[in-house]
């Protein structure tokens with residue numbers, strides 16, 4: 001096999017533009033599959049993610065939130081939306097802190113939750129050409145990345161009891 005198109009096509013079936021899935025949609029609880037080939041389907045999902053984050057004014061969005069169960073997220077890196085495929089946290093601070101977060105899939109972001117996150121993280125990922133990238137993120141950026149990476153494993157705000 002030289003292409004992952006059949007798998008991608010399968011995971012695209014439910015993508016609906018301008019719609020962000022809400023709990024308890026099962027797509028939000030699915031462990032997403034890694035991206036192997038950066039074909040047109042994957043580029044299209046990336047475009048919809050970027051458009052959606054900017055439209056909603058969110059800090060980030062993950063592919064399962066638009067019905068596509070592949071490991072692709074979009075986070076705001078300052079004012080710029082950034083697409084990351086197969087992101088993995090490879091290092092994290094021992095220090096954690098609790099802050100409030102919303103999620104566009106839970107009451108359209110209107111319900112604040114408390115979540116404990118690492119203060120900084122190091123992430124390895126691929127960009128939309130399949131090129132390896134390494135990112136060190138702090139504070140809000142790190143928080144958004146941790147939130148979106150959780151989505152790829154079906155983990156949602158409110159799953160952890162925060163002390």
Ligand SMILES: [Zn+2]
Pocket residue numbers: 102103104105147151
């Ligand atoms: Zn979310």
